[in-house]
Amino acid sequence: MRSKIRGAAAFNSAARYMVPRVFELLEERAPHLSLELTQLEPQRSIAELARHQFDLVIPEGYEGRPVQLPVTLARRELWEDPIVLVAPAAMVPPQPLDSLAWAESAPWCMEPVGE
Numbered sequence: 001m002r003s004k005i006r007g008a009a010a011f012n013s014a015a016r017y018m019v020p021r022v023f024e025l026l027e028e029r030a031p032h033l034s035l036e037l038t039q040l041e042p043q044r045s046i047a048e049l050a051r052h053q054f055d056l057v058i059p060e061g062y063e064g065r066p067v068q069l070p071v072t073l074a075r076r077e078l079w080e081d082p083i084v085l086v087a088p089a090a091m092v093p094p095q096p097l098d099s100l101a102w103a104e105s106a107p108w109c110m111e112p113v114g115e
Helices: 012-029 042-050
Strands: 008-010 037-039 057-059
Touching: 042 057
Parallel strands: 008 037, 008 057
Antiparallel strands: none
16 A cells, blocks of 8 residues: 655756656655655745645755744755856856846846746
8 A cells, every 4th residue: 555645845946857856766765655746836835834735845945045934844955956047158257256246237037937
């Protein structure tokens, strides 16, 4: 009989690239588990976890903007996921980059809202 994890929630890049590998490892090591994945934004997934809608959550956090957790939840860091900025070479100052002030007036493109 398979035990069921009610669900795991993860942010976009983890849901697409990292969680599938975790699921593969769990299938190898704990084949009795049945796994489901939901892609949600961090604060919403944490709220759902606190309401017992999920068994675990993989949220993203940034330096200086940590994910806020209710006291009933515990956090364990799994990995660091570097963020890559791509710009025309002529626009980027020489290394090391101490700030992004050089990019303040440039137009930016990121994932669409809800992705």
